[in-house]
Amino acid sequence: xxxxxxxxxxxxxxxxxxxxxxxxxxxxxxxxxxxxxxxxxxxxxxxxxxxxxxxxxxxxxxxxxxxxxxxxxxxxxxxxxxxxxxxxxxxxxxxxxxxxxxxxxxxxxxxxxxxxxxxxxxxxxxxxxxxxxxxxxxxxxxxxxxxxxxxxxxxxxxxxxxxxxxxxxxxxxxxxxxxxxxxxxxxxxxxxxxxxxxxxxxxxxxxxxxxxxxxxxxxxxxxxxxxxxxxxxxxxxxxxxxxxxxxxxxxxxxxxxxxxxxxxxxxxxxxxxxxxxxxxxxxxxxxxxxxxxxxxxxxxxxxxxxxxxxxxxxxxxxxxxxxxxxxxxxxxxxxxxxxxxxxxxxxxxxxxxxxxxxxxxxxxxxxxxxxxxxxxxxxxxxxxxxxxxxxxxxxxxxxxxxxxxxxxxxxxxxxxxxxxxxxxxxxxxxxxxxxxxx
Numbered sequence: 001x002x003x004x005x006x007x008x009x010x011x012x013x014x015x016x017x018x019x020x021x022x023x024x025x026x027x028x029x030x031x032x033x034x035x036x037x038x039x040x041x042x043x044x045x046x047x048x049x050x051x052x053x054x055x056x057x058x059x060x061x062x063x064x065x066x067x068x069x070x071x072x073x074x075x076x077x078x079x080x081x082x083x084x085x086x087x088x089x090x091x092x093x094x095x096x097x098x099x100x101x102x103x104x105x106x107x108x109x110x111x112x113x114x115x116x117x118x119x120x121x122x123x124x125x126x127x128x129x130x131x132x133x134x135x136x137x138x139x140x141x142x143x144x145x146x147x148x149x150x151x152x153x154x155x156x157x158x159x160x161x162x163x164x165x166x167x168x169x170x171x172x173x174x175x176x177x178x179x180x181x182x183x184x185x186x187x188x189x190x191x192x193x194x195x196x197x198x199x200x201x202x203x204x205x206x207x208x209x210x211x212x213x214x215x216x217x218x219x220x221x222x223x224x225x226x227x228x229x230x231x232x233x234x235x236x237x238x239x240x241x242x243x244x245x246x247x248x249x250x251x252x253x254x255x256x257x258x259x260x261x262x263x264x265x266x267x268x269x270x271x272x273x274x275x276x277x278x279x280x281x282x283x284x285x286x287x288x289x290x291x292x293x294x295x296x297x298x299x300x301x302x303x304x305x306x307x308x309x310x311x312x313x314x315x316x317x318x319x320x321x322x323x324x325x326x327x328x329x330x331x332x333x334x335x336x337x338x339x340x341x342x343x344x345x346x347x348x349x350x351x352x353x354x355x356x357x358x359x360x361x362x363x364x365x366x367x368x369x370x371x372x373x374x375x376x377x378x379x380x381x382x383x384x385x386x387x388x389x390x391x392x393x394x395x396x397x398x399x400x401x402x403x404x405x406x407x408x409x410x411x412x413x414x415x416x417x418x419x420x421x422x423x424x425x426x427x428x429x430x431x432x433x434x435x436x437x438x
Contacts, residue, residue, distance in 0.1 A: 009083075010038040011122065012048040014073070015137065016066050017056025019144040019193050019229075021089055022137055025054045028115060029135035035124035041137040049083045051076075052118070057091035057163055059331035066091045067103075074105045086110065088118060090163040112164055113149075132178035139382065141415030142189040142398060143182050147175050147213065151195035153232065155259075156270045156338035157299065157330065160195055167196065169204050172213050179220050188415055189225035189380060190217075191397060196232040198240070211239040218247040224417065225380070227397055229255040233281055234272040241288040251394040252289060257297040261316040262309045265302055270337065275316075282320060293395035295324035300357060301350030302330045303341035310353055314360055323368060324401050325361040327354040362427050369402075369425035376435055379404045381416045391418070393430075408434035 011032055015025040025041060032039040040048060051073045055066035066089075073085045084107045092099065093111035100109055110118050116126040136143055150165040151158075170178075179190060194200060201209025217226055226249055228240075233256050244250045260266055263274045273281075286292060298313065317325070329350035332343040345353075379391040382403075389406040396402045406412070406420050417438035424431040 008038065009050055009122075010040070010048040011050045011052060012040050012043045013052045013054060013137075014042055014069060015054045016069060017054075017058060017062055017090065019191070020146055020195075021054050021056060023134070023144050023146045023193070024089070024112070024115075025052075026134035026137050028052065028054075028118065029137070030130060030133050031115070031119055031127060032122065032124055033135050034127050034130055034133075035119070035122075037122065037124055039135070041135075046081060050086070050122070051082055051084070052086045052088060055087060055089035055091035057089070057094045058159065059328065059333070061331070063091055070103060070106065074103070077105065086118065086121065088112070088114070093163045094159065132174060133181055136182075136185065136187075138398075139414055140186040141380070141382075142191070143185075143187045144193050145175065145179060145182065145190045146170075146193050147197065147200055148194040152199065153196060153272075154270055154337070156268065156336060156341075157259075157302065157333065159333040159336050162335055164195065167199050167203055169200050169202070169209075171204060172201075172209065172216050175213060176216050176220060179217055179223060183220060183222040186415065188223070188417075189227065190223065191227045191229055192217075193229045195230065197228055197230055198232050198236055208235075208237040210237055211243045214240065214243045214247065214250060218243070218249050224249055225251050225394060227251045227253055227394075229397065231256045233258060233278060236281060236285075238284065238288070241285060244292075245289055251293075252291060253293045253295070253395055253397070254285065255295040255297075255397070259297065259299050260302065260305075260309070260313060262312045265305060265309055268304060268338070268341070269299075269302060279320075293323040294320075295326075295397070295401070296322050297326045297328065298357060299328050299330050300354040301345040303332075303338060303343055303345070305330075305345055305353075310356070314357065317357070317360055317364065321364050321368065322361070323365075323395060325358070326400060327357050327361075329354050365402075366425070366427045369427070369430060372422045372430055373425050374422065376419050376421045377404070377430075377432075378438070379406065379418050379420045381406065381412045381414055381418060383414055384412070391420070402428045402430065405429060405431040406434055407432065410434060410437075412437070 013025045015022050029039045056062040076082045086108050087106050088110040092109045096109045119126050148169040150167045151161050152167045377393045381391040389412050390403045419435040420432040421435050422430050422432040
């Protein structure tokens, strides 16, 4: 495939949505690089002639961002700045037929599982021997590691199974080999991701095997931090907590999206547990792992949600005092079972409820941060920004959680571990002075 300028093709991949999409883009980048096709990720330079937009189709805001990004790239193509625009990812998987009719200037549309077809279109060979290898779009000291694809749950609000299919686990050997490869590239922290971590292994080992996987991963030399994201609460495998307690390089951190807490909302959402079961689980987690950092995600404005539901949710947050909380407003997604319900909470009210919840969490976060003053914490240096070094503790994941501002005259490098004495605490961040470099 020759460009109009007869220059060698160069591909720019634009990734929208979640970290699972980012991993897919990194795998595509690795395959293109192995085919000697120059590839960059979200490059601000204008020296590429081909763009691949990896879209998100999870909620309305994500769809809108994806479509706007596609249109922006097509405008560049119209002006002669690009030769080809391709679209892949969840939005394309879900709405390819409709989108192709509405936006006919896209050169080709691909679904979430069509990597070989994208490569063929780009005149590249799919190299099976590169399974697990990729070109990182993150700073080299951390990476996401996807341990499975798809989901078998039937949560009424979620369209992920429509876009990603049923749950398919990678083998333990595949995941461990990928982790070893990442460590060779300089990665010190891996964040395990899946649509549902705790279902891992059921399809291939006929049992929940996350604990076994963690044991093998924690034995990988040079892997300093392992972090768990997206642990579904129903039927949570408690043996995972024992491994977390025993292995020092598994972060004392668990991301467990609860979505709501009132029994009527949990039932409507098809979450397969009630409030008391949820409370018992959180008590058991904290009992087995004292000091664990618990992150959760909530939905505001689900169909039928009342002020009483919101007040009960806020009371639950006051009681449980989660370390980290994220809130989404409900998005009415077609072909989900919740789409049959009346989307009866106005958009402004959804936003107001989400804001109300986050304001409460902000107060809780500030109070919990104050307790850190005087402590010396191990911190992974992420970057230097505006003359200051920023890093994270084991209790904080990239982009979604708190940061530590490190005061020092000593030059530090991203990927270094340091010890910082906390001297100030804000709503969501900490600040302190460098004590030692690990």
